[in-house]
Amino acid sequence: MADTLANLLSETRQFPPPDELAANANVKAEAYDRATEDRLGFWAEQAKRLHWNQEWSEVLDWSNPPFAKWFIGGQLNVAYNCVDRHVEAGRGSKVAIYWEGEPAGDTREITYADLQQLVNQAANALTDLGVSAGDRVAIYLPMIPEAVVAMLACARLGATHSVVFGGFSVEALSGRIDDANAKVVITADGGYRRGKPSALKPTVDEAAERCPSVEKVLVVRRTGEDVAWTEGRDVWWHETVERADTAHTAQPFDAENPLFILYTSGTTAKPKGILHTSGGYLTQASWTYNAVFDLKPDTDVYWCTADIGWVTGHSYIVYGPLSNGATQVIYEGTPDTPHRGRFWEIVDKYKVTLLYTAPTAIRTFMKWGDDIPAKFDLSSLRLIGSVGEPINPEAWIWYRKNIGGDRTPVVDTWWQTETGAIMISPLPGVTSAKPGSAMTPLPGISADVVDDEAKSVPAGGGGFLVIREPWPSMLRTIWGDDQRFIDTYWSRFGAGAGNGDEWIYFAGDGAKRDDDGHLWLLGRVDDVMLVSGHNISTTEVESALVSHPKVAEAAVVGATDPTTTQAVVAFVILRGGVDDGDELAQELRNHVAKTIGPIAKPRQIMVVPELPKTRSGKIMRRLLRDVAENRSLGDVTTLQDSSVMDLISDGMKTGK
Numbered sequence: 001m002a003d004t005l006a007n008l009l010s011e012t013r014q015f016p017p018p019d020e021l022a023a024n025a026n027v028k029a030e031a032y033d034r035a036t037e038d039r040l041g042f043w044a045e046q047a048k049r050l051h052w053n054q055e056w057s058e059v060l061d062w063s064n065p066p067f068a069k070w071f072i073g074g075q076l077n078v079a080y081n082c083v084d085r086h087v088e089a090g091r092g093s094k095v096a097i098y099w100e101g102e103p104a105g106d107t108r109e110i111t112y113a114d115l116q117q118l119v120n121q122a123a124n125a126l127t128d129l130g131v132s133a134g135d136r137v138a139i140y141l142p143m144i145p146e147a148v149v150a151m152l153a154c155a156r157l158g159a160t161h162s163v164v165f166g167g168f169s170v171e172a173l174s175g176r177i178d179d180a181n182a183k184v185v186i187t188a189d190g191g192y193r194r195g196k197p198s199a200l201k202p203t204v205d206e207a208a209e210r211c212p213s214v215e216k217v218l219v220v221r222r223t224g225e226d227v228a229w230t231e232g233r234d235v236w237w238h239e240t241v242e243r244a245d246t247a248h249t250a251q252p253f254d255a256e257n258p259l260f261i262l263y264t265s266g267t268t269a270k271p272k273g274i275l276h277t278s279g280g281y282l283t284q285a286s287w288t289y290n291a292v293f294d295l296k297p298d299t300d301v302y303w304c305t306a307d308i309g310w311v312t313g314h315s316y317i318v319y320g321p322l323s324n325g326a327t328q329v330i331y332e333g334t335p336d337t338p339h340r341g342r343f344w345e346i347v348d349k350y351k352v353t354l355l356y357t358a359p360t361a362i363r364t365f366m367k368w369g370d371d372i373p374a375k376f377d378l379s380s381l382r383l384i385g386s387v388g389e390p391i392n393p394e395a396w397i398w399y400r401k402n403i404g405g406d407r408t409p410v411v412d413t414w415w416q417t418e419t420g421a422i423m424i425s426p427l428p429g430v431t432s433a434k435p436g437s438a439m440t441p442l443p444g445i446s447a448d449v450v451d452d453e454a455k456s457v458p459a460g461g462g463g464f465l466v467i468r469e470p471w472p473s474m475l476r477t478i479w480g481d482d483q484r485f486i487d488t489y490w491s492r493f494g495a496g497a498g499n500g501d502e503w504i505y506f507a508g509d510g511a512k513r514d515d516d517g518h519l520w521l522l523g524r525v526d527d528v529m530l531v532s533g534h535n536i537s538t539t540e541v542e543s544a545l546v547s548h549p550k551v552a553e554a555a556v557v558g559a560t561d562p563t564t565t566q567a568v569v570a571f572v573i574l575r576g577g578v579d580d581g582d583e584l585a586q587e588l589r590n591h592v593a594k595t596i597g598p599i600a601k602p603r604q605i606m607v608v609p610e611l612p613k614t615r616s617g618k619i620m621r622r623l624l625r626d627v628a629e630n631r632s633l634g635d636v637t638t639l640q641d642s643s644v645m646d647l648i649s650d651g652m653k654t655g656k
């Protein structure tokens with residue numbers, strides 16, 4: 001990938017932390033030195049932020065790589081750490097969750113003392129349904145407080161939860177239930193989607209029929225719509241959990257007790273059940289939350305807009321914030337219901353101070369126009385974060401200016417379902433952030449950018465993002481498939497590839513290191529294009545397009561080309577109010593040539609109304625490649641909205 005370097009973006013803007021934030025930051029620059037000096041000692045110190053019933057005897061056991069064990073012999077209860085200890089410390093009346101339902105006016109306020117009772121009741125009810133330590137429980141719920149309660153109740157019992165996003169189909173749900181052999185499924189009659197009830201129970205009914213492991217289905221009544229009922233199998237939440245005893249004694253479990261399985265979407269192959277365990281996971285989720293969001297538990301109101309069905313919801317709605325005793329907003333609905341200002345209305349209403357969202361949402365807000373957030377008072381915000389994809393520098397700047405009032409730090413956080421917690425990110429009180437760069441690995445994380453031979457690339461170089469040393473919240477394996485775990489993550493470089501004895505984790509992303517040593521994520525390596533012998537990253541061309549004032553969002557693919565091997569084909573969404581004039585495509589092509597170099601000039605630019613995205617908001621470039629190469633479309637089942645592809649293909653035919 002070295003030859004992308006000539007094309008690197010020349011982003012020179014830099015934003016130092018506000019003085020006050022820097023002076024009072026939870027984590028200061030010394031943390032980097034401390035962790036470099038003694039990485040395991042550093043993590044042991046962070047683990048002490050938690051309550052352990054039994055201290056560990058060894059921090060890391062790496063004697064059987066790539067299978068890591070952290071905090072050997074240590075015992076803790078994850079739910080106790082997220083709930084009970086705050087109550088015991090006298091903070092029971094502090095609000096844990098401000099829940100904002102999709103239907104206007106449908107809200108709930110849950111204190112830590114309330115949460116303790118709810119989790120205890122759910123733990124007692126699940127015990128009655130036959131769940132005990134080591135069992136798997138599938139959770140298929142909308143964004144309602146019961147989703148958090150259900151996860152914590154499993155954790156409290158030492159059972160392993162597998163949350164399946166509420167938008168997934170029967171196929172996806174039954175495949176996941178089956179793979180994990182889940183005994184109980186927790187669901188609801190339905191949820192609200194864009195102002196209307198949308199049923200969930202029928203999907204579970206169909207899935208359960210295909211999955212002999214399912215003994216019980218626990219159903220939350222949310223919409224009140226009629227549901228089919230299987231006697232002996234189905235039980236109502238309000239008739240069991242809500243009638244259960246509010247007292248429950250938490251047992252300690254081993255640090256390596258499986259906490260959850262979360263399936264990564266996987267575009268074609270069978271989804272991978274990413275397994276996370278307890279002590280190391282909670283240590284890193286908890287510490288990174290404290291460090292990256294700089295939480296001040298007495299004054300901050302935090303809001304992460306992710307769904308609980310993704311790892312962001314696990315680590316930065318449930319385990320990170322609650323283990324730190326945070327007060328947070330949880331919102332059930334979409335950003336445009338009932339109007340496009342809903343997010344900003346919520347920030348204003350709850351005086352949110354810390355906001356965590358995704359580039360796909362940010363670019364949508366850019367497209368909707370600056371005037372929408374401008375109508376609301378967002379002055380409570382003091383820090384804003386991004387996760388999920390590379391954030392284009394212009395989207396970063398837009399976010400800081402229009403949401404952060406040109407005042408707040410922006411933390412661009414790189415991590416994966418597999419890494420369990422944030423790995424690369426600015427520290428808001430330390431780092432002078434550059435728009436579009438995730439900056440540096442957090443203390444205790446040895447991320448590196450390497451060439452084909454696993455040698456670190458020098459400043460100014462580009463290559464593959466790897467992690468050289470195990471980290472506490474790393475995935476432990478792929479559920480039921482150790483070999484696939486080794487093949488997928490550990491066989492590209494180092495010992496797993498037969499080179500030397502260092503085990504090196506390959507994240508699948510490309511990255512570059514700039515002249516100051518800061519990291520820029522370039523997207524999945526599968527998305528890199530080969531044009532006339534040059535490697536060009538889709539992310540860089542997309543960022544160049546988004547830096548044009550008329551463009552809100554762009555997706556770029558490499559399409560087969562008889563002369564150049566691949567040619568750059570771009571799909572763009574224009575900003576609100578911009579006309580798609582005849583000259584526009586040429587103007588954008590020239591803009592890319594000027595920003596990156598003539599080699600990156602798109603062969604074709606298509607103005608489209610929407611882009612195909614997965615339900616977690618990632619652009620499905622595979623489908624755009626099918627369009628660009630005039631092929632019939634591949635598997636579209638993970639698409640959020642399948643009609644999008646018709647809109648795009650129609651646009652192609654009319655030559656728009």
Ligand code: WT7
Nearest residue numbers: 312387388389390412413414415416417521524
């Ligand atoms: C992939 C992991 C981590 C929670 C949500 C996604 C991409 C994620 C960033 C970022 C550039 C990013 C990577 C990564 N990604 N965050 N800040 N900058 N790319 O979890 O679904 O497991 O996806 O998302 O490509 O490998 P996931």
